[in-house]
Amino acid sequence: MKAKTERRKFIEIVERIMVRWGYTATDGKVYALLLLSNRPMTITELAKETGLSRSSISVSLNRLVREYFVTCRREGKTKYFTAVPAFLEKFLRQPKEILEREVRPLEEIVKSMIEKSDDDMKPRLEAILDDLKKLECVLELIIRVEEEESECLTNG
Missing domain, CATH: 1.10.287 (Helix Hairpins)
Known part of the structure; x- marks a missing residue:
């Protein structure tokens, strides 16, 4: 139970930091989830994990990639996203x-x-x-x- 609480708190704090820096709460949530993930994630996986729409996740990922918080690698038609601690x-x-x-x-x-x-x-x-x-x-x-x-x- 403690691990889930720490994970939730981590996501909340990263979200708050990102908002303070001028990003959206969605940007913060997506970035936090990617930081905690031990493997690259797809838009579909992030949407499922957050409960947010694929389009809002996509918008956030585009911003995060542009700002060098996240890297993107493509395999066929699928894009995989990885956080960069920044x-x-x-x-x-x-x-x-x-x-x-x-x-x-x-x-x-x-x-x-x-x-x-x-x-x-x-x-x-x-x-x-x-x-x-x-x-x-x-x-x-x-x-x-x-x-x-x-x-x-x-x-x-």
């Missing part, structure tokens, strides 16, 4: 993506809002901007450390 690689990309897609654009918007704001709102917006600048510094530090670590691993 948590570290995807996690290390997160600080850079957050910085470029969210923090810096948000800083620009807040700066613009400060220029246009009245005196009552200005201190609140400046506090937000200050917090965003601190976040930017932390993210840049994480990115720098990751780049140095990656360089050490490559040259080590």
